[in-house]
Amino acid sequence: MGIEDALPEEGILTTTIEAVAGWLRRASIMPATFGLACCAIEMMAFGCARYDADRWGQVAFRASPRHADLLIISGRVSQKMAPVMRQVYDQMPNPKWVMAMGVCASSGGMFNNYAIVQGGDHIVPVDVYVPGCPPRPDMFIDGMFKIREIVLRDPMGAHRAKVLEDLEQYRLEAPATIEMKGLLR
Numbered sequence: 001m002g003i004e005d006a007l008p009e010e011g012i013l014t015t016t017i018e019a020v021a022g023w024l025r026r027a028s029i030m031p032a033t034f035g036l037a038c039c040a041i042e043m044m045a046f047g048c049a050r051y052d053a054d055r056w057g058q059v060a061f062r063a064s065p066r067h068a069d070l071l072i073i074s075g076r077v078s079q080k081m082a083p084v085m086r087q088v089y090d091q092m093p094n095p096k097w098v099m100a101m102g103v104c105a106s107s108g109g110m111f112n113n114y115a116i117v118q119g120g121d122h123i124v125p126v127d128v129y130v131p132g133c134p135p136r137p138d139m140f141i142d143g144m145f146k147i148r149e150i151v152l153r154d155p156m157g158a159h160r161a162k163v164l165e166d167l168e169q170y171r172l173e174a175p176a177t178i179e180m181k182g183l184l185r
Contacts, residue, residue, distance in 0.1 A: 031072050
């Protein structure tokens with residue numbers, strides 16, 4: 001005999017607060033844009049009528065990091081912009097996620113020199129990488145759906161604190177950042 005046998009005929013809905021909050025958060029992602037190069041044009045196209053970000057509950061891009069929960073790095077990050085990007089990330093409230101859009105934001109792209117950071121994950125922890133040079137808006141949409149799945153199953157409260165503590169301990173013991181690509185929270 002399981003719990004389903006004891007439920008009344010009308011039915012009852014059982015879930016967790018984390019599941020409901022995750023469902024609500026994934027339907028209201030507010031991104032902070034960090035458009036640095038040609039990928040930013042494709043990111044802007046995502047908000048236009050043809051691709052219409054509003055269909056998935058994503059409201060307009062935020063200019064203020066204090067109103068955003070997703071940082072989108074689009075384009076090459078120079079050594080001079082790296083501290084600014086870190087400051088924007090630090091100003092965002094928790095929970096927050098990061099998407100690296102384009103090959104330059106993911107790995108430095110074709111710019112293998114002293115002036116360009118070889119991937120946004122050297123500055124902030126990246127959750128989703130969107131490939132392409134520049135990636136088309138439909139690839140960006142796919143990245144947004146991957147972010148939405150991460151947001152949906154992201155823990156809250158004490159569970160989140162434990163996950164973040166374990167993740168921080170792993171990062172302290174981990175090898176160089178360039179070898180950690182693809183890690184999810």
